[in-house]
Amino acid sequence: MGTINRRDLGLLVLRVGTGAVLAAHGAQKLFGWFGGGGLDATAKGMEAMGFRPGKESAIAAGLGEAGGGALLALGFATPAAGAAAAGAMAGAVSVHAPAGFFAQGGGFEYPAFLGFTAAAIGVTGAGRLSLDHATDHVLDQPWVVAVAFLGSALAAAAVVGRRQLQEDEEAKQEAAEEAAGSV
DSSP states (O other), X not given: OOOOOHHHHHXXXXXXXXXXXXXXXXXXXXXXXXXXXXXXXXXXXXXHTTOSSHHHHHHHHHHHHHHHHHHHHHXXXXXXXXXXXXXXXXXXXXHHGGGOSOGGGTOSHHHHHHHHHHHHHHHHOOOSSSHHHHTTTTTOOHHHHHHHHHHHHHHHHHHHHHHHHHHHHHHHHHHHHHHHHTO
């Protein structure tokens, strides 16, 4: 295994800490653990925020966070795990963006930080204190990293773009209803 160095220890701490936070957030969405609302409440919230269909959106967000977080913590399939978590956080950023940057005012600071951290771990790799290392980095090839992040970026762009189109359509419909009501 070789000598464990500070880089490996640092990656372990960063992976476990970030992965645990992401996994807990996903567990709130999927199972209602840690004070979360569970899948039904999350689905209703996703619908209210413009993500349709709500249940599928809630499952995708929950799995991206819980699954990506758990895999990051374990250091297994790290590129795919980092990409999944970063993609889930891109959706969260889109929700919080209207409130500005800082989390204190409901902004996107926190999900952006988690997303960038997950992405950085996915690109950097898990280090020697990981299941990736124990399994000879089978899923840690450069092409896997590229495909994982490309897929995540495309999925996040599609979700955010679709959500924006739905919001635009709803705004047009409301404007038409208001115009019809004032006649």
